Amino acid sequence: MSGERILVAGAGAIGSFFGAQLAAAGRDVTFLVRPARRAAFACGLSIASASVPVELAQPRTITATDLGSEPPFGLILLACKAFDLDATASDIEPAVEAGALVLPLLNGVRQLDVLDERFGADAVLGGSCFLSVHRTDEATVRHDGQKARLTFGARGPVRRPVEAVEALLTCPGFAVHRAPDVVAEMWAKWVFIAAAAGATGLVGGTVGELVDADGAWIGARLLAEAAAIAAGHGYPQDETALSSSRRTITEPGSTLVPSLLADVRSGNRTEAEHILGDLVARRGDPTPGLLDAVLVRLRVYDATRPSS
Ligand SMILES: NC(=O)C1=CN([C@@H]2O[C@H](COP(=O)(O)OP(=O)(O)OC[C@H]3O[C@@H](n4cnc5c(N)ncnc54)[C@H](OP(=O)(O)O)[C@@H]3O)[C@@H](O)[C@H]2O)C=CC1
Numbered sequence: 139m140s141g142e143r144i145l146v147a148g149a150g151a152i153g154s155f156f157g158a159q160l161a162a163a164g165r166d167v168t169f170l171v172r173p174a175r176r177a178a179f180a181c182g183l184s185i186a187s188a189s190v191p192v193e194l195a196q197p198r199t200i201t202a203t204d205l206g207s208e209p210p211f212g213l214i215l216l217a218c219k220a221f222d223l224d225a226t227a228s229d230i231e232p233a234v235e236a237g238a239l240v241l242p243l244l245n246g247v248r249q250l251d252v253l254d255e256r257f258g259a260d261a262v263l264g265g266s267c268f269l270s271v272h273r274t275d276e277a278t279v280r281h282d283g284q285k286a287r288l289t290f291g292a293r294g295p296v297r298r299p300v301e302a303v304e305a306l307l308t309c310p311g312f313a314v315h316r317a318p319d320v321v322a323e324m325w326a327k328w329v330f331i332a333a334a335a336g337a338t339g340l341v342g343g344t345v346g347e348l349v350d351a352d353g354a355w356i357g358a359r360l361l362a363e364a365a366a367i368a369a370g371h372g373y374p375q376d377e378t379a380l381s382s383s384r385r386t387i388t389e390p391g392s393t394l395v396p397s398l399l400a401d402v403r404s405g406n407r408t409e410a411e412h413i414l415g416d417l418v419a420r421r422g423d424p425t426p427g428l429l430d431a432v433l434v435r436l437r438v439y440d441a442t443r444p445s446s
């Protein structure tokens with residue numbers, strides 16, 4: 139599979155970062171974009187990073203109407219926001235029908251149900267990623283902090299060997315981890331992001347700003363609620379991992395801006411339903427908690443933001 143073509147569907151912060159790192163390492167990468175992004179990428183794509191900067195002079199782009207006439211792809215990195223999942227899944231259908239495996243990188247887990255139903259579970263890997271990236275202009279993405287990590291794995295029989303996917307993804311720009319239980323990894327990331335995005339999205343400030351305002355307890359309490367829901371679904375959270383998450387979301391001076399907070403700050407639509415709504419919907423106990431309060435706050439934000 140190492141020579142196979144990669145389609146990156148959704149060239150925002152995440153898609154641009156992973157696609158650019160793979161292209162810089164010599165992989166055959168094509169970005170599936172909408173017309174405005176295609177025009178923006180005509181002059182290149184930059185990843186601004188202290189550790190893994192990339193300049194792609196001519197990123198290869200296509201739009202959905204071209205996909206049917208493309209040679210086959212081996213792997214699709216799916217990196218849209220949750221509210222664009224249905225439309226993006228429709229767009230990639232010709233490539234999946236031609237044999238590609240789909241690796242979704244969204245936060246949360248509901249994407250697996252959506253993609254399994256549409257394409258069949260043997261076409262869909264599990265995946266998640268840890269990195270902080272934000273688009274700073276139409277063709278620049280800023281990468282902050284530590285080395286990016288992409289975790290992926292099969293959840294059952296899949297149409298292509300996962301070892302080959304690992305070889306295709308392995309490159310200097312980020313760490314790759316093939317997880318024996320990728321769904322457990324996705325739940326662990328979900329618990330963390332529900333707390334980090336929920337606490338910062340609620341107050342509209344970074345983790346450090348939240349802590350300065352004596353709000354560290356908010357992140358810690360959201361983390362505990364999210365972990366209890368995960369445990370109720372058969373994904374008990376490892377105490378060491380939970381402590382590390384708690385430290386990250388209560389760290390004084392932290393400049394961490396989760397993507398949901400970045401969306402709130404930019405007036406963009408958030409993934410509140412996917413990250414918080416889907417989590418509380420899976421809780422057995424109907425008694426609302428702090429997660430529900432944050433969800434309500436973000437629903438009001440989404441419903442009343444100027445461009446909604
Ligand atoms: N940013 C981060 O640091 C992290 C984000 N995540 C998760 O990754 C996912 C993606 O987030 P992020 O990259 O920040 O989001 P962005 O909003 O930066 O990017 C989403 C991209 O999807 C594109 N898109 C939407 N619909 C389509 C379509 N039909 N065809 C082609 N492209 C489409 C958008 O297109 P257009 O360019 O036209 O607007 C946009 O470029 C989210 O689930 C997020 O929670 C996970 C870890 C870290």
Ligand SMILES: CC(C)(CO)C(=O)C(=O)O
Binds near residue numbers: 267268396398
């Ligand atoms: C918190 C972070 C950066 C960790 O990867 C993330 O997942 C997000 O911003 O959505």
